[in-house]
Amino acid sequence: xxxAERAPASSVTADPILLRVAGAFKHFPISGFGGGAVRAVxxxxxxxxxxxxxxxxxxxxxGKSTLARLITALLPATAGxxxxxGQDITRLRGWRLRRVRRKMQMIFQDPFASLDPRMTxxxxxxxxxxxxxxxxxxxxxxxxxxxxxxxxxxxxxxxRYPHEFSGGQRQRxxxxxxxxxxxxxxxxxxxxxxxxxxxxxxxxxxxxxxQKEFQLTYLFIAHDLAVVRHLxxxxxxxxxxxxxxxxxRNDIYERPQHPYTKALLSSIPVPDPAVERERAxxxxxxxxxxPVNPPSGCRFHPRCPIARAPGICSEQEPPLEAHGARDQVxxxxxxxxx
Amino acid sequence: xxxxxxxxxDLHTQFFTSRGVVRAVxxxxxxxxxxxxxxxxxxxxxGKTITALSVLRLVPEPGKITSGRILFRGRDVTKMDDEEIRDFRGSDVAMIFQDPMTSLNPVTKVGFQIEEAMTAHNRFSASLAKTRVVELLKRVRVxxxxxxxxxxxxxxxxxxxQRAMIAMGLANEPSLLIADExxxxxxxxxxxxxxxxxxxxxRELGTAMMLITHNMALVASLCQRVVVxxxxxxxxxxxxEQIFRSPQHPYTWSLLRSVPxxxxxxxxxxxxxxxLPPDLTNPPPGCKFHPRCPFVIDRCxxxxxxxxEVALNQVARCWVLMRNVKEDDVAAAKASxxxxxxxxxLKADAEAAAAEVDSVAGS
Numbered sequence: 001x002x003x004a005e006r007a008p009a010s011s012v013t014a015d016p017i018l019l020r021v022a023g024a025f026k027h028f029p030i031s032g033f034g035g036g037a038v039r040a041v042x043x044x045x046x047x048x049x050x051x052x053x054x055x056x057x058x059x060x061x062x063g064k065s066t067l068a069r070l071i072t073a074l075l076p077a078t079a080g081x082x083x084x085x086g087q088d089i090t091r092l093r094g095w096r097l098r099r100v101r102r103k104m105q106m107i108f109q110d111p112f113a114s115l116d117p118r119m120t121x122x123x124x125x126x127x128x129x130x131x132x133x134x135x136x137x138x139x140x141x142x143x144x145x146x147x148x149x150x151x152x153x154x155x156x157x158x159x160r161y162p163h164e165f166s167g168g169q170r171q172r173x174x175x176x177x178x179x180x181x182x183x184x185x186x187x188x189x190x191x192x193x194x195x196x197x198x199x200x201x202x203x204x205x206x207x208x209x210x211q212k213e214f215q216l217t218y219l220f221i222a223h224d225l226a227v228v229r230h231l232x233x234x235x236x237x238x239x240x241x242x243x244x245x246x247x248x249r250n251d252i253y254e255r256p257q258h259p260y261t262k263a264l265l266s267s268i269p270v271p272d273p274a275v276e277r278e279r280a281x282x283x284x285x286x287x288x289x290x291p292v293n294p295p296s297g298c299r300f301h302p303r304c305p306i307a308r309a310p311g312i313c314s315e316q317e318p319p320l321e322a323h324g325a326r327d328q329v330x331x332x333x334x335x336x337x338x
Numbered sequence: 339x340x341x342x343x344x345x346x347x348d349l350h351t352q353f354f355t356s357r358g359v360v361r362a363v364x365x366x367x368x369x370x371x372x373x374x375x376x377x378x379x380x381x382x383x384x385g386k387t388i389t390a391l392s393v394l395r396l397v398p399e400p401g402k403i404t405s406g407r408i409l410f411r412g413r414d415v416t417k418m419d420d421e422e423i424r425d426f427r428g429s430d431v432a433m434i435f436q437d438p439m440t441s442l443n444p445v446t447k448v449g450f451q452i453e454e455a456m457t458a459h460n461r462f463s464a465s466l467a468k469t470r471v472v473e474l475l476k477r478v479r480v481x482x483x484x485x486x487x488x489x490x491x492x493x494x495x496x497x498x499x500q501r502a503m504i505a506m507g508l509a510n511e512p513s514l515l516i517a518d519e520x521x522x523x524x525x526x527x528x529x530x531x532x533x534x535x536x537x538x539x540x541r542e543l544g545t546a547m548m549l550i551t552h553n554m555a556l557v558a559s560l561c562q563r564v565v566v567x568x569x570x571x572x573x574x575x576x577x578x579e580q581i582f583r584s585p586q587h588p589y590t591w592s593l594l595r596s597v598p599x600x601x602x603x604x605x606x607x608x609x610x611x612x613x614l615p616p617d618l619t620n621p622p623p624g625c626k627f628h629p630r631c632p633f634v635i636d637r638c639x640x641x642x643x644x645x646x647e648v649a650l651n652q653v654a655r656c657w658v659l660m661r662n663v664k665e666d667d668v669a670a671a672k673a674s675x676x677x678x679x680x681x682x683x684l685k686a687d688a689e690a691a692a693a694e695v696d697s698v699a700g701s
Contacts, residue, residue, distance in 0.1 A: 224526075226598045
């Protein structure tokens with residue numbers, strides 16, 4: 001039985017796509033006030049290739065964290081398919097789901113909420129090893145110390161509780177926990193945002209080294225586009241529940257096709273006073289609309305500097321189509337014209 | 339311009355904890371001129387926030403300013419009595435914080451909170467304060483300010499709340515605004531708007547600003563001068579252009595190279611500073627940065643350097659200085675192989691663990 005279950009997973013390793021998201025939706029229904037739903041993820045198609053890092057960027061509330069939770073099967077999708085390693089995981093339950101989860105780990109955004117305050121750091125790091133029965137008790141304890149050292153913490157901290165650590169240190173514990181079971185795919189949800197710059201550099205270098213060593217695949221979610229550009233092979237930009245552009249890391253910066261991508265990139269300051277004097281951020285009108293009732297047509301049109309509204313932009317939703325460089329897609333009626 | 343507004347001289351702020359005395363600010367001297375923008379950068383725990391809180395005498399228990407002078411327009415803040423300090427806070431120096439949600443009172447209207455800041459100082463009458471609130475919110479570019487004054491903080495977005503905080507900070511026309519990580523909690527497009535706003539306010543009102551941040555890019559964007567702090571001390575100071583072009587302290591150099599730039603394709607690995615910042619109850623002897631410094635020499639371990647002039651208006655606390663470091667050593671520091679070693683160790687362990695799992699699954 002077990003051998004039969006394992007066979008298909010290993011036979012598809014030739015597939016260059018590790019994870020395929022097809023038409024994924026996640027709507028959170030609102031009770032009362034006449035119903036409706038928060039359309040957090042609203043029709044996303046995405047592919048993550050084996051061994052690559054896909055950067056996922058967008059502002060708060062664009063649905064990137066919800067998408068990460070759909071991909072790791074922490075939330076059931078309202079509709080759509082999520083295929084991991086040749087297996088549709090949206091319908092998996094029980095031990096089959098557990099087995100997939102050992103392969104995909106997640107590093108969460110909030111280090112305060114993601115660590116149990118009543119467990120010691122040693123227990124927190126050992127829990128995944130216990131769950132999947134990895135190694136002997138002695139191996140596990142040794143591994144916990146290894147993991148702590150790896151993320152830049154004192155290995156003798158195993159008996160301390162999360163409240164004894166700073167936010168940055170707690171985030172490092174979260175990273176150690178994800179690395180514990182040696183997964184093949186890691187979703188890093190703002191994993192380095194809470195760290196100090198020198199520590200952040202350590203973790204970024206480490207993530208790159210680990211990727212090379214174990215052929216890890218990363219989905220790297222962050223709002224810091226400089227970090228994302230440094231770490232990612234390809235970058236996907238989300239706006240209000242949809243992917244609006246995907247391209248290689250250099251193409252997206254040098255030739256952004258979607259006006260939102262362009263505005264986003266222009267607003268990032270650069271650590272160089274000479275560049276900063278010349279830089280003129282594209283200022284977007286207004287704020288991100290409510291995902292309960294997204295704008296008609298292109299969701300970005302009320303804030304878009306080149307939108308024709310009323311017109312095609314407010315009437316028709318643009319599909320993701322090839323624009324610009326090879327491997328670059330954008331959802332805009334006037335792609336590349338901003 | 340040119341006139342010294344704030345002068346901090348040899349400030350020591352210490353925390354008396356059960357684990358010992360934490361020297362959070364350990365002999366900091368700096369000044370801000372009227373209308374100037376000064377950046378104070380460093381990592382968590384380097385003392386940058388405590389320096390700012392010391393200026394306002396808001397150091398939380400069990401912290402205390404143990405020595406040094408803080409002169410604001412010639413008056414020593416450390417010697418002010420309770421009434422004087424109350425009047426000084428907000429009307430001479432105002433501060434805005436990182437998290438606008440926890441700094442606003444959730445149960446009173448935004449407009450009322452800004453009004454309260456004004457009436458507390460008796461600078462404006464109650465009726466004048468009311469009309470000024472709308473004016474202030476317009477000044478910080480809150481749309482539909484007339485109606486938004488009646489909103490509660492939860493009805494504001496993150497960026498709008500930070501605007502409201504800035505409006506409150508500016509309510510009594512202070513000559514210095516201290517901003518502690520004002521954009522860290524905000525999205526990039528909103529961050530750009532807030533930075534733009536702070537630049538405009540600095541130009542229009544001539545308010546001097548002290549920007550406390552870990553983000554070198556923000557300093558490049560907003561500040562004229564920068565102070566780099568490490569372990570409670572200033573390690574380098576100078577005009578922004580100079581510091582970014584030719585940093586002399588290895589810590590400043592590492593900080594600048596440890597952040598990726600969005601306008602550059604990936605070239606090198608990031609410079610990661612090995613180890614952790616020191617425990618401030620028991621700092622290392624000699625230069626406090628020496629255990630982490632890639633260019634350390636013997637003298638660094640025993641004797642602490644003082645802040646010496648390295649260029650016009652630029653000072654650094656280092657025995658070596660970057661301009662004296664050999665190119666090979668710089669290249670080696672850039673390669674920083676530390677984490678590769680760690681990765682190999684992890685791999686060996688993981689393989690052993692995987693073998694264990696297979697044997698467990700097979701049995």
